[in-house]
Amino acid sequence: MTEAVDTDAVLAANRAFYDAFERGDLDAMSDLWEHSDDVVCVHPGWRALHGWGPVAGSWFALFGNGSPLQFILIGERAVVDGDLAWVTVEENLIGEGVGSTVTAINVFRRHEGRWRMIVHQGSPVAPLAPG
């Protein structure tokens, strides 16, 4: 029972991330990330950003370019293990002249009852998978 409640809370935190992303809402995005040196963010095609400062800067840059994105999320799966949890999800992006698929992992850490994002990594899915 507790586990199901935890999973729901983690999935809600995950949805809040995509809601903030779609709205380009910097305040909401800032509120849902942990502000620590542990955070990591990898935007599709980018190198990893470490620490809240550089990660915040990336959202500022992305939200400033004026291209709204819409996410169709498929196959969200959450694993909760104590005060850490991760969600894997396929992001199907619809934007201005952009239509692409990204596989993402989002890691959350619980502190004082609230799940905050500590890792976001988005990997572009190639049109035809190799192998």
Add this chain to the structure above:
Amino acid sequence: MTEAVDTDAVLAANRAFYDAFERGDLDAMSDLWEHSDDVVCVHPGWRALHGWGPVAGSWFALFGNGSPLQFILIGERAVVDGDLAWVTVEENLIGEGVGSTVTAINVFRRHEGRWRMIVHQGSPVAPLAPG
């Protein structure tokens, strides 16, 4: 002190993963992954694979294609939080006609004193970062 020991053990587990990858050693690769439904693996450009069965199948396919890879690893960083830990690292791949950079996150879970891989996600780094 304990924290530094844990970090060393996690980094050793991370190196073991790349050693097995370079050697194309399926037994070693199998031994270092947790064999559970929680595992997730995203190869660069691929969709996510869930559960040990599909993940094992992907290593079998990759190791069967006969192209040895060499990894130059840059900027390994480990975060340990209880029995979970994650390493972020930049993989510079040198292979037959292949030269590329991948940003990876590797998540490990400790069980009975041993760190096993539960998530590997590799994201190709674009020649020029967008934004």
